[in-house]
Amino acid sequence: xxxxxxxxxxxxxxxxxxxxxxxxxxxxxxxxxxxxxxxxxxxxxxxxxxxxxxxxxxxxxxxxxxxxxxxxxxxxxxxxxxxxxxxxxxxxxxxxxxxxxxxxxxxxxxxxxxxxxxxxxxxxxxxxxxxxxxxxxxxxxxxxxxxxxxxxxxxxxxxxxxxxxxxxxxxxxxxxxxxxxxxxxxxxxxxxxxxxxxxxxxxxxxxxxxxxxxxxxxxxxxxxxxxxxxxxxxxxxxxxxxxxxxxxxxxxxxxxxxxxxxxxxxxxxxxxxxxxxxxxxxxxxxxxxxxxxxxxxxxxxxxxxxxxxxxxxxxxxxxxxxxxxxxxxxxxxxxxxxxxxxxxxxxxxxxxxxxxxxxxxxxxxxxxxxxxxxxxxxxxxxxxxxxxxxxxxxxxxxxxxxxxxxxxxxxxxxxxxxxxxxxxxxxxxxxxxxxxxxxxxxxxxxxxxxxxxxxxxxxxxxxxxxxxxxxxxxxxxxxxxxxxxxxxxxxxxxxxxxxxxxxxxxxxxxxxxxxxxxxxxxxxxxxxxxxxxxxxxxxxxxxxxxxxxxxxxxxxxxxxxxxxxxxxxxxxxxxxxxxxxxxxxxxxxxxxxxxxxxxxxxxxxxxxxxxxxxxxxxxxxxxxxxxxxxxxxxxxxxxxxxxxxxxxxxxxxxxxxxxxxxxxxxxxxxxxxxxxxxxxxxxxxxxxxxxxxxxxxx
Numbered sequence: 011x012x013x014x015x016x017x018x019x020x021x022x023x024x025x026x027x028x029x030x031x032x033x034x035x036x037x038x039x040x041x042x043x044x045x046x047x048x049x050x051x052x053x054x055x056x057x058x059x060x061x062x063x064x065x066x067x068x069x070x071x072x073x074x075x076x077x078x079x080x081x082x083x084x085x086x087x088x089x090x091x092x093x094x095x096x097x098x099x100x101x102x103x104x105x106x107x108x109x110x111x112x113x114x115x116x117x118x119x120x121x122x123x124x125x126x127x128x129x130x131x132x133x134x135x136x137x138x139x140x141x142x143x144x145x146x147x148x149x150x151x152x153x154x155x156x157x158x159x160x161x162x163x164x165x166x167x168x169x170x171x172x173x174x175x176x177x178x179x180x181x182x183x184x185x186x187x188x189x190x191x192x193x194x195x196x197x198x199x200x201x202x203x204x205x206x207x208x209x210x211x212x213x214x215x216x217x218x219x220x221x222x223x224x225x226x227x228x229x230x231x232x233x234x235x236x237x238x239x240x241x242x243x244x245x246x247x248x249x250x251x252x253x254x255x256x257x258x259x260x261x262x263x264x265x266x267x268x269x270x271x272x273x274x275x276x277x278x279x280x281x282x283x284x285x286x287x288x289x290x291x292x293x294x295x296x297x298x299x300x301x302x303x304x305x306x307x308x309x310x311x312x313x314x315x316x317x318x319x320x321x322x323x324x325x326x327x328x329x330x331x332x333x334x335x336x337x338x339x340x341x342x343x344x345x346x347x348x349x350x351x352x353x354x355x356x357x358x359x360x361x362x363x364x365x366x367x368x369x370x371x372x373x374x375x376x377x378x379x380x381x382x383x384x385x386x387x388x389x390x391x392x393x394x395x396x397x398x399x400x401x402x403x404x405x406x407x408x409x410x411x412x413x414x415x416x417x418x419x420x421x422x423x424x425x426x427x428x429x430x431x432x433x434x435x436x437x438x439x440x441x442x443x444x445x446x447x448x449x450x451x452x453x454x455x456x457x458x459x460x461x462x463x464x465x466x467x468x469x470x471x472x473x474x475x476x477x478x479x480x481x482x483x484x485x486x487x488x489x490x491x492x493x494x495x496x497x498x499x500x501x502x503x504x505x506x507x508x509x510x511x512x513x514x515x516x517x518x519x520x521x522x523x524x525x526x527x528x529x530x531x532x533x534x535x536x537x538x539x540x541x542x543x544x545x546x547x548x549x550x551x552x553x554x555x556x557x558x559x560x561x562x563x564x565x566x567x568x569x570x571x572x573x574x575x576x577x578x579x580x581x582x583x584x585x586x587x588x589x590x591x592x593x594x595x596x597x598x599x600x601x602x603x604x605x606x607x608x609x610x611x612x613x614x615x616x617x618x619x620x621x622x623x624x625x626x627x628x629x630x631x632x633x634x635x636x637x638x639x640x641x642x643x644x645x646x647x648x649x650x651x652x653x654x655x656x657x658x659x660x661x662x663x664x665x666x667x668x669x670x671x672x673x674x675x676x677x678x679x680x681x682x683x684x685x686x687x688x689x690x691x692x693x694x695x696x697x698x699x700x701x702x703x704x705x706x707x708x
Contacts, residue, residue: 047067047069049061049065050144050164051065051144051153051162052065052153053153053377053379054389059475059526062423062431062432062465063150063465063477064146064147064477064479064520064522065144065146066091066147067142067145068085068142068143068144068145069142070084070140075183076657076672076701078140080101080137081133081135081137081143081163081165084137085145086613087613088145089573089574089575089591089592090105090106090535090571090592091103091104091105092104092685093685094109094686094687095683095685095686095687096686097218097225097262098188098215098218098228098696099229099230099257099259100259101133102126102132103163104160105145105147105160106148106160106161106569106571107569107596107604107606107607108159108161110128110488111127111488112157112159112160112514113158113161113162114154114157114161115135115163115165116154116162116164117135117301118167118303119321119375120301120303120319120373120375121154121321121373122135122301123325123369124299124325124369125325125399127488127489127490127491128490131327134232134255134299135255136194136211136213138209138211138236139168139194139196139207139209139234140165141166142165143163144162144163145161145162145164146161146164147520147535147537148160148483148518148520148537149161149463149481149482149483149517149518149539150162150481151436151438151459151461151483152419152434152435152436152463152482152483153419153421153436155393155395155417155436156417156438156440156457156459156484156485157485158483159483159484159485159516159541168196168198168209168238170198170206170207170240171199172200173200174202176197177197177198177199178707179705180193180195180705180707181194181195181705181706182194182704183670183702183703185215185699185700186699186700186701187218187219187696187698187699188215188216188219188229188696188699189215190216191212191213191215192211192212192213192215193212194209195209195210195211196208196210204239204240204241205239205241205242206239206240207236207238208236208237208238209234209235209236210234210236211232211234211236212233215231217260218699219697220696221678221680222694225688226262226263227260227261227262227263227294230257230259230260231257231259232255232257233255233257234254234256235253236251236252238251238252244309244312245308246306246307246308247305248304248305251302251303251304251305252301253300253301254300256296256297256298257297257298257299258297259297260293261331262691262693263293294329294331295327295328296327296329296330297325298324299324299325300324301321301323302322303319303320303322304320304321305317305318305319306318306319313381313382316378316379317375317377317378318374318376319376321373321374322371322372323369323371324368324371325370326368327365327367327368328363328366328367328403329363329366329403330362330363330364331364363402364403364405367399367403367407368400368402369398369400370398370400371396372396372397373394374395375391375393376391377390377391378391384425385424385425385426387423387425389422390418391418391419391420391421393416394416395414396412397412397413397414398411399411399489407490408489408490408494409445409493411443412444413440413441413442414441416438417437417438417439418437419437420434428468429466429467429468429469430468431464431466432464432465433463433465434462434463434464436461436462437459438458438459438460438461439457440456441454441456442457442486444489444493453492453509457513459484459513459515461484463479464479465477465478470525473525473526473527474523474525475523475525476522476524477520477521477522477523477524480518480519480520481517481518481520483516483518484513484514484516485513485516486513487511487513487514490505490507491511491562492508492511493507494506494507497555502557502690503557504558504559504560505547505560511562511564512564514541514544515541515542515543516539516541518540519538520535520537521535521536522534522535529578530576530579531577531578533575533576534573534574535573536573537572538570539568539569540566540568541567541569544564544565544566544567545562545563546563546565546567546598546604546605546640547562548560548563566598566600567597568596569595569596570594571594571595573590573591573592574590574591574592575588575589575590577589584618586616586617588614588617589612590612591611591612593611594607595607595638605639605640605642605643607636607638608684609634609648609684610633610634611632611633611634612632613630613631613632614630615627615629615630616628624657625656625657626654626657627653627656628652629652629653630650630651630653631653632649632651633648633649633684634648636684643684644690646682646683646689647681647682649681651674651679652677654673654676655670655673656671657669663708665707666705666706666707667704667706668704668706669704670701670703670704670705671703672700673698673700673701674698674701675697675698675699677698678697678698679697681695682694683695
C-alpha cells in the first residue's frame with residue numbers, strides 16, 4: 011500500500027502545481043515523448059499527433075547526454091516499455107509483457123538481427139549517433155512480418171546536416187559506481203549534394219556495486235564505429251550506412267558464501283578493472299555486430315516514389331569461461347579443457363570459446379508509394395530476408411540453420427472529414443532448414459500467415475483525439491524453442507525444445523485518448539491482446555544432468571493493461587512535470603501467469619529551468635509488489651527510487667559547452683527489479699551512482 015500512497019501524493023503535487031493560463035509551453039521541455047516530428051516507423055509521413063497508429067517518439071537530442079547514454083534511459087518515460095536485464099550491460103526491450111524476438115528492432119532501416127531469442131542477449135546498440143527512437147506497442151506484422159507481435163523499436167540513425175557546413179561534437183560521461191567511461195566523438199558535414207558523417211564511441215565499465223558490495227562479472231567494454239554517406243537531388247536520395255560494434259561482457263553468476271568475502275576478493279578488481287578484468291571473472295562474452303544498409307528513394311515527377319533498402323549484417327557471438335559440467339558431459343568437457351590455459355591467461359581466447367556462433371543476414375525491403383490525393387494514399391511493399399546460423403564451438407545452443415522470409419503487404423490511408431482510416435494486409439512465408447551434425451538428420455518446415463490491421467482516428471475538437479486500432483500478428487517459433495536440448499548455462503537450466511510447435515498468433519484491440527493544450531498534455535491507452543499458441547518455457551519438476559529440466563510448451567494467453575501519462579507546466583515559470591502510470595496483467599488461459607510482467611509502476615519527474623543558473627530534474631519511480639508470477643519466478647517486493655540531475659550551458663571559444671551531473675538511486679536503496687534476471691541469482695540491482703559529463707560542439 012505504500013506505493014499507492016506515493017502515487018496519490020504525486021498526483022496531489024501535480025494538481026497543486028498545475029494551473030491553466032495562456033502562457034505557451036515548450037514541448038522539448040515538458041514532453042519527453044514528442045508530439046512533433048514526422049513518424050518514420052509507419053509509412054505515410056504523419057506527425058505523432060496526426061498518425062492513426064499510436065506511436066511514441068523520443069528525440070535523443072532533446073534528452074541531453076545523461077538520458078541518452080543508453081536505450082533504456084532514453085525510453086524511461088514511455089509507458090508500457092521496460093527492459094529485462096542481466097546486469098547493466100545486457101538489457102532486452104519488453105513491450106507490454108512481450109520480449110525476445112517478439113519485439114522487432116529496426117535499425118538503419120533494416121531488421122536488427124543479433125540472436126535476440128536468447129535470454130542473455132541484449133540490444134548491443136550504442137546510442138551515440140542515434141537521432142530518435144519510435145515505439146509501436148502491439149502487433150505490427152502488417153509492416154514488419156513475422157515476430158512483430160509485441161511491438162517495434164524503430165531506431166533512426168543520426169541525420170545529415172540540412173545545409174552546407176561542418177559540425178563536430180565531443181561527449182564524455184563518467185559513472186562513479188562502476189568506474190565507467192562512456193565517450194564519443196562525431197563529425198557531420200554537407201557539401202552541396204553530398205553528405206558525410208562519422209562517429210567513434212567507447213564504453214569501459216567495471217563491476218557495479220550494490221548494498222552487498224561489488225557484483226562480480228558485471229563489467230562491460232564496447233567499441234563502436236558509425237559511418238554514413240548520403241547523396242540528395244530533387245528526385246533521388248541515397249543513404250549508405252555502416253556500423254561496427256565490438257562488445258565484451260562479463261557473465262554474472264550466483265554468489266556463494268557471505269558477501270563480505272565477496273567484497274574482499276574483488277576490491278582490487280573493481281579498482282583496476284582495466285587490467286583485462288583478470289581471472290576472477292570466470293565467464294564472459296565476446297560479441298561483434300557489423301551492419302551495412304543502403305537505402306535509395308526515387309521520385310517520379312514528385313507524384314509517386316519507389317524506396318528500396320538493401321541490408322547486410324553479421325553477428326558473431328562467443329562465450330568463454332569455466333562452466334560446471336554435469337552428468338555424462340563431464341568427460342568430454344574435462345578433456346577439452348585439460349590442456350587449455352584460459353584460467354592462466356585471460357587474453358588467450360583463440361580456440362577456447364565454449365559457444366562460437368555466427369549469424370549472417372541479408373535483407374531486401376521495397377515499397378512503392380502511389381500518387382497521393384486529398385482523400386486517399388496507398389502503398390504496396392514487400393520484403394525478403396535470408397539468414398544463416400553457424401556453430402563453431404564445442405557447445406551448440408541452437409543447430410546450424412538457414413531461414414528465408416518472404417512477405418508482401420498493402421496499406422491505405424483514407425482522409426475523411428474529421429476522421430482518418432488506415433487499413434493494411436500482409437501475407438508471409440517463412441522456411442526453416444536445419445542440419446544436426448550429431449545425428450546427421452535434417453529438419454525442414456514452412457510457416458505461412460495472413461495478417462491485417464484497421465485503425466481509426468477521430469478528432470474531438472481542436473485539442474483532443476481518439477484512436478481505435480485492431481491489429482493481428484504472427485510469430486514462427488525460433489530455433490531455440492524448436493531444437494533446444496541441453497544445458498543453457500546463461501539460465502542455469504536444462505532446456506528441451508519441441509519441433510512440433512506451431513505459429514503464435516496475436517490479435518490486439520487498442521483504444522487511445524489524447525488531449526493537449528498550450529499548458530499540458532494527457533493520454534490514456536487501454537489495450538487487450540489475445541495470444542493463440544503462445545510459446546513459453548515451463549519447469550517440469552524433474553532434473554537432467556543435475557539441472558532443473560524445462561520444456562517449451564504452447565498455450566493460449568491474454569495480456570491487457572492501461573497506460574496513463576500527463577505532462578505540463580505549473581504556475582511557476584521554471585517548473586514543469588511529467589508523470590505516468592501503467593498496469594499490466596498477463597495470464598495463461600488454462601491458469602497461471604505469464605513471465606516478465608512488469609508490476610504496477612508510477613513515475614514522476616519535475617524539471618526546473620533557471621535559465622543561466624542551469625536546469626535540474628528530480629525523478630521518482632515507484633513499483634508495487636509483484637505477487638502474480640509465473641511458475642519459475644519468485645515474488646518481488648515494492649521499491650521506490652529517487653534521482654536528481656543538473657545541466658549547465660557554457661560558452662567556450664564562441665561554442666557551446668554543456669556540463670552534466672546526476673545522482674541515480676539517491677538514497678542507495680537496496681532493491682531488485684522484477685525484470686532482472688539477476689534476481690534469481692540473489693543479486694541486488696545497482697546502488698547509488700554519481701555521473702558527471704560534458705558535451706562540446708563546434
